[in-house]
Amino acid sequence: MPIDTNPIKYLATFADIETLPEGVVGEIINGTLYTNARPRAAHGHFEYRLLRELDDAFQLDREGPGSWWLLAEPGIRAGGSPEFSPDLAGWRRERVPLMPQGQWTDVPDWACEILSPTTRAYDTRIKRPFYARIGIKHLWFVDLDARTLTVSELRDGRWLEMGVYGESDDLIRAPPFEERDLRLGWLWKSLPPPG
Template identity: 65%
Template sequence: MAYGKRETEGVATLADIEALPEGVVGEIIEGTLYVHAQPRAGHMDTLGGLFAALRGPFQQGRGGPGGWWIQVEPGIRLEGSPEFIPDVAGWRKDRVARIPTGSWLVAPDWACEVLSPSTRAYDLRIKRPFYARIGIKHLWFIDLDARTLLVSELREGQWVEVGTYCDEDVIRVPPFEDLELRLGELWPLLEPTSGT
């Protein structure tokens, strides 16, 4: 199942998300409900690896500067947008002192999306411009098929590519320059698809 718009009566609400069938994920962006298949194992393994690499140094200050909240699939509700869910997101603690008890009500400083066949077009065509409009400063796209990381920064309302990195690269990139990240360690060891 690729991403698609789901028709609703009027502006989509959280009730529309709750009514989705099992195995279908939904997000509401600017009043429109978008749906796609639940992520696969490789997608989730990559999210877990990235979260583990960032949380200790940046959230807990172990081997790094601290000063961040790092969350996997956080529900975010901004005015005029009932709920959207980046794959991983981070907030600077100097902007948000505590983790909320419910949904986040402030746009993150950084977001990361893992591109997959069912979400690639949605993440690039819908979420990327939406993230610029709400002022997320740093955006990463992990492409599992190409085994690459695309790093962008928001400058004057436009995304500017910082770089594209692959397997062998050991990088320090915004906003986490204090961490040396070995990209090859993030990619899951996926079993080959049949017929290839």
């Protein structure tokens, strides 16, 4: 289904998200409610493995620099949006020293979206410019079908591509987590064949 980029007819609220049927997830960006079916199994599996790969070194400070809060699918109320949720998000502890008691209200320093056939256009055409507008500094796009990781950094309000890594790249160092090797080859190994 094509993305509706026409002007909105009403401003969506968090109440609109709360009324969605089971199995449907929603986000409100620039006042518009966007909905998608829950992600497929490979999406969730890769999300879990990537968070696990980053968690020990960057959140738990085991043999790494620590200094991050990392979460899967956090509901965030920031940037003028009543609710948006990257697949993965991270906040530097030097900027956000304490995890909030309730919902996150600070813009993340890093967001990661795992592209799928049903969310690719939404993630690239709606969320990517929204993330630039609210000032997320680092954005990763994982394409499970193409087996690629695209790493971008926000500079002067525009995304600068820092690298595209693929299935054959075993160990990489990618901003903002360049202090430690990321086992990209390990992340792809247990996924079903693309297609």
